[in-house]
Amino acid sequence: MQSYTKGILLFLLCMTLLSCKKGDEEMATIADNNAIISYTVPKGLLYPEVPVDNLPTKNRIELGKMLFFDPILSRDSSVSCSSCHLPDKFFADNLIVSVGVDGRTGTRNAPSLINVAYQPNMFWDGGNPNLEQQVLGPIDNHDELDFDANLIVEKLKKHTKYPLLFLKAYNTEPSVFAFTRAIACYERSLIQANSRYDDYIQNGNKSALTDSELRGETLFFSEEGECFHCHQGALFTDFSFRNNGLYEQYADSGRARITQNLSDIGKFKVPTLRNVEMTAPYMHDGSLNTLEDVVNHYNSGGVAHPNKSPIILRLNLSSEQKTDLVNFLKSLTDK
Amino acid sequence: MKNLYIITIAIIASVAVSACKKNESDPAPIIPTQTLVLRMTPKIGADTLDFASTHITANNERYTLSSFRYYMSNISLIKNDGTEEALTGKVFLINPNTSDYSLGNVPAGTYNTIKFSVGLNNELNHGDPTKYPVSNPLAIQSPGIHWSWNSGYIFMMMEGTCDTTDTNVDVLTYGQYSHDLFYHIGTDALLKDVQVSNAPITILPGVNKVVQIHSNINQLFVGVDLKTENRSHTMGSMPLATKIANNIPSMFTIE
Structure with missing residues (x-):
């Protein structure tokens, strides 16, 4: 059934591309954007460790970025990752503790995500092992996104854009595996050292x-x-x-x-x-x-x-x- | 003298090798196998678990339940002679919506003990839950039964409400069940091994076998004062979590 759905989606993708005048070009772009790339690492920092099942591609980083800024990850679609990790505040939020759904507040200060790729474990107490699994943390937390990973997947599957983007980036329909990887893939790209x-x-x-x-x-x-x-x-x-x-x-x-x-x-x-x-x-x-x-x-x-x-x-x-x-x-x- | 040793060793070795060869050529005895299903039935005292009624502990404390799930893994059957049939790779998330859990084909025979763990071994417990297909009990569940803030699974999750009032004093709130009751039991240290041997399990060739195992929820409250000891996320209330976990092995009986 899953491969059937995948087949249909691929077919639709092809049809979409064929119906487009510049179909060939777009197909070439997707292929290009699926090439494994390297994160840009400034002088002075080492290349970070990257899990083999989540090597960066342009499509993956782009999908992760879209999800990072999308409140679809929260129970009432009010809060996104970027609500507490704001790009113009170095991916932190300048609040004592961050504000989640229903205005709830947590107990810990949101850290900057710049260079988060180098963290050997996640959270202030190191309780979570890596960036991919970390994505589940704020979703589960009642004071943050307060939602359910499987319900997020259901919403992503019904979305007008995401199914195609998941197919391009991870060759799958939206899944817990793929959305946690996409967000981690984007977050890992936030490498910076130009002070x-x-x-x-x-x-x-x-x-x-x-x-x-x-x-x-x-x-x-x-x-x-x-x-x-x-x-x-x-x-x-x-x-x-x-x-x-x-x-x-x-x-x-x-x-x-x-x-x-x-x-x-x-x-x-x-x-x-x-x-x-x-x-x-x-x-x-x-x-x-x-x-x-x-x-x-x-x-x-x-x-x-x-x-x-x-x-x-x-x-x-x-x-x-x-x-x-x-x-x-x-x-x-x-x- | 030295040569004699070598010759002796050579003879022994060749005999041993030929003996091995002979064994290998023997056809392995065929032990018939048969499907074994575990029918897991949560009970409260003599009553079947339901999420609509109110329940009473052995200490006459009142509670309701809305959720009762636990992981069962590391399952094996033990014969009278002590030989153990390990049913490797089977992991179940026992939940009230499903009563039957198939162990697949098991060698026929009489077993006097079923052994299992409530919880998951270290390797499974700290695996990445996002990597399992949706149908796998170790995949992210809805509602969740995995801790993302201290990566690991909740081995046993029980949720409901309890009445912490005193019958004679709190007239207004008596019977309101207004207090949360939840035990989220996990962490490697609280993996519990269970052995149930109150009745033999006989698996006959050609007859599919269903073994009914009762889990008596009230057993969890032994030594627990529900008025004060009604919430545990394990971390932060390790003594209570340990007390609950230690009650797990005595919950189970074969019908």
Whole structure:
């Protein structure tokens, strides 16, 4: 039955193309757009790991992009992925916690999706293994899209455009497999590293950073500032789970919710610092409003917690040093 | 002396090889097989499960149900002599809309125990649910029975309402069943092995066999105070989830 439907759709696709004057050209375009392509990776970043069942093609990225911006994924067609991951806000939303269907709010701050291709696991607690399966997370969550993956498939099958796009991209009718892959394929393409800091470090443009930013950089990568122990490498994160001494009692147990280990209470994944200037507020719960607040938090050493990372200690930075650090962080904003 | 050893070993080896060959040429004994179907019947005490009535636990606590589903996997049959017939690859999502689950062809004989797991082994539990065809019980279900926030399946999902009021005190709310009741039991640690051996299963050649297995839902509430212990997503309430999961093996009896 499935292959029968597929056959009919293929037939319709052919008819559509034949009936078009430029049929041959369009067929050639579809074939071209089905060629496996490479994600564009800027200097300084490695090519990300891509699952073999979801290698990028233009058709797949295009379909994923369309789905990403389509509220068809939410129960009442009111919210899309892009409602909380806004392109003009570096694919975050500048809210403390995001707003889902019926105006419901969650408990965690929406992260930027720039360079999400490099995440070894998903969510603040790492509870989901990869971008493809992550797509199910917000659909299931009652405070986000609050819908049902199979019902989404039913809607996609009845849609005027999607069946053809799925056929082109994944050679199948709309399915949970294909729509989760398409969205992941698009999200993986959001690779970016063209900040002033990149200009400085990759192109050797010594005038790209101000004196204050350079002092901030030195402090960031020194034992005095300690930042680099967790925020390291080209993405400014080691992807570890750490308790940074935010609370004595955590309302959200973080990594412990996944592992059930008491020693993981209050641990959250170290976030990237790229574009951090533009993705306020900060911390897993959006509780710190500004970069100055964040620097002050780390300068204070945070509050006592048995799981607090031992490298988070009072720093005694001067106000000039704090300004330098904040300025350096602002040099990590992409153009 | 050394040569004698070699000759001896060579003789033993050739005898062993020829013995093997002889065994291989013997036709394997043909054991007749027959279709075996499990008829899974959820019960509450003596009553058949239904989603319209109100139910009472052994502690006289009142509840209703709207959902009761669980994964059954790792199924095997054990004979009196201890030999085990593993029915590999069979995974069922037991749900009230389906009563019969076919195990396919099983060698005829008398089995004194049926063994299975409620839940899924580590490999299945953490597989990608989007990769299964829609008809597979491990595919994404509606309503869902998979956690995407802590990737893994819900092994047993029970949902309904309960009456947490005290008969003599809360006159107004008594009998309202206004409190959610849900147990979503999962995680690798709570995979439960079940052995049911209260009656033998005899499979005769040429006769399709249906084995009826009761699951007594009230058994889940043993040692549970429904007034306070009525919600668990497993994570976040591990002690309650563990208590419920530990009650699973004693739910089952062969009719």
